[in-house]
Amino acid sequence: MSIVGAADALVAVNPVPWARAQMAFTLAAHIILVPLGVSWAFMTLIANYRGLKKNEPESLVLAQRWSKYMAVTFAVGAVSGTVLTFEFGLLWPRFMGQWGEAFGVPFAFEGIFFFLEAIFISIYIYGWRRLKPWTHFWTGVPVVVSGILGAASVVAANAWMNEPSGFTLDSAGQITSVDPWGVIFNKAMPLQALHMIVAAYVVGGFLIASVYAMGMLRGRRDRYHRIGFLIPFTVAIVFSPIQMLVGDALARWVYNNQPVKFAAIELVPNTSSDVPETLLGHLNSDGTVTGGIPIPGLASWLSDPSTGKSTVVQGLNTVPVENQPTIAEVNVVHLSWDIMVGLGTFLALLSAWYALSWLFRRDIPKTRWFLRIAAITGVLAVITMEAGWVVTEVGRQPWIVYNLMYVENAATGNTGVWVTFLGVAVLYIGVAVTLILVLRLMSRRYRDTDGGDDDVPYGPRPSPRLDESSVG
């Protein structure tokens, strides 16, 4: 036991920051796969539809290849999602012990949608040859629907942490009854879920389009690449202005319902009216704001246009200091907000450029600069989404369940979390690098062989015989 004792002493480190780091890291990784899981099926079906309707072989080839890439990313997403179900307990056992009966409810429904998605992805991928073309097309539709509903369910659980409802507590703070409907459809859920689902379409669209933009920049200007670019890019540019509206509504909801998070977003230490919208800049520990470019009165005006600049914005100081995010957290929230809004606006402007060009010329803008920018939109969109997620999570600090449970009271007491964090970090980075290499390898092989098809994890079956050459 002395060895174990010594090992225990060696790893005895405060678990709270490490648990936060590990959860943040694994969620940040998982969330990149989410847009692809939610929206790629939709774009695949557009390609599939075009292929069948217009008898366009390039579209069908795209749909077939996308369905396979989709399978790889879905598989990795499924696995990283499984890890999250472990982590809820491994990192936040006291949160789950106390709130599991409420927080857990949306996941019961998420499970159904996830399962449906998995089953129909399998059917869709394997059905290419043997099902009738339109029957096969329709087997893809449940993938789209369950992706959307599954995302809504998961976001419902997160929204519940921001706006806990649907339960009653006894005097000791223990849950005595649960109203599942009230949990799922908590007040934060509708807008938050919509924001995430639209984000999935924007990010997924830009991500996929940027790959084909890259290909076109390298001179592959054939019809295949053109359609591969146009479908996802069009989806992304249709959804990005919608996202501006949804985001604006959500921000106003936060202003009305989560004033402390809003104060962090807008860098408002003390309650006041005529609050400027400060671009960049940071909050100091003495409560002053320095740096950045203040736009006078804009934050007030945006919060409630009907009262304009005289709109009062609550400051951080309206709650005791122990219920405020720390100064560092406030600055992280504000910076992330600026990044999200800034990049989101940039992407929407790009959409306008594209839309105008399409309106007048029925073509994408001629300049190479358009493709150059389009080629980086995938990365930009992912950064935008990650920033938005940081705003909602860090902005809730120090709470894990808003106004009911502190993060530090929710974490595990296991002092070895820093070790598991390092293990998870190494493993995830390794898997991520390999995934990118493997996807590149697949696409190169497609280009070289015009359709090698033995490379999806589902084990496609070129013939009922065993393909012995496929295993080295």
Added chain:
Amino acid sequence: MSTAAAVVLFIGIMAYAVFGGADFGAGFWDLIAGGADRGARPRSVIEHAIGPVWEANHVWLIFTWVVLWTCFPEAYASITLTVFVPLTIAALGIVLRGSGFAFRKTVTKTSSKRNFGAAFASSSVLVPFCLGAVVGAIASGRIPAGGVAGDPWSSWINPTSILGGVMAVVMAAYLASVYLTWDARRLANDDMVEYFRKRAVIAAVVAGVVAFAGIFVIHHDAPFLYDGLTSRGLPAIIVSALCGLGSLVLLMQRRPQWARVLAAGAVATIVLGWGMAQWDYVLPQTLTIAQAAAPSGTITAVLVATALAVVLLGPSFVLLYILDQRSLLPGEGVRDQASAPGSS
């Protein structure tokens, strides 16, 4: 109400043991299939067999977790606090296994295939061992009630947990070998039928011996579990033993189709036996199902979700299974369409 939730929970565990177990077991045979040349043919059957549904099977694990933390949150907190180490290893192992398998399919170089294959196969053994050890920790009453941590090491490094871990690996290997025999038969690959059939017979015998030896381990280490297994759980254990024997006989008679069903039955009923043995505790002798249960609103929601799942997923799963078993889901037609001009 809480009883129904506990039943649903156990159905989830049984399903994961059978469906997930077969996947993990296939990894075990992959691991010991030998070098790149010698192991190529069995590995090819294995890749073929766990194709279409391999990732769907973790859904059973997710389902089990969700039901546990939603309906019995206190038990979930106690379990994750106490057996932190094996659960962490299992989670990481699942990542390694899934990505190793997916990547091995994709790469072509033998050395890369070997590395990814090793990651896939070794974690296929590690994960069921850890999960079995966790079951051992729960069944032997080493997880305290009240959402507090028990001993982080002795809770899962003890005779019952090690038995649980070994049982999980052996059962998975047994199940997979029987399935693979049948899969090889469907592929009309007679060499491989014989290859896996031999191994299935050995695995069945080993599983029987481990289970038998386990009786003494449990008798010595976990008296409450032993009492439960020899009283409440006895019918399930007897059925399990009969199924196991039956599958062995059918394997010897070269009738893998029904051996497969009986093997699944043997695994499902041994899990059932564990559940019946510790009834009506979630955490034996400290926390009963009724005490641990969430409010009725939550349990109703979970039961409704489960019913919906049966209605929605049942038909789709059957559809997938039929398509798969009839081999109606073979290639994916890229060649068909890509033969069109200008398609690259």
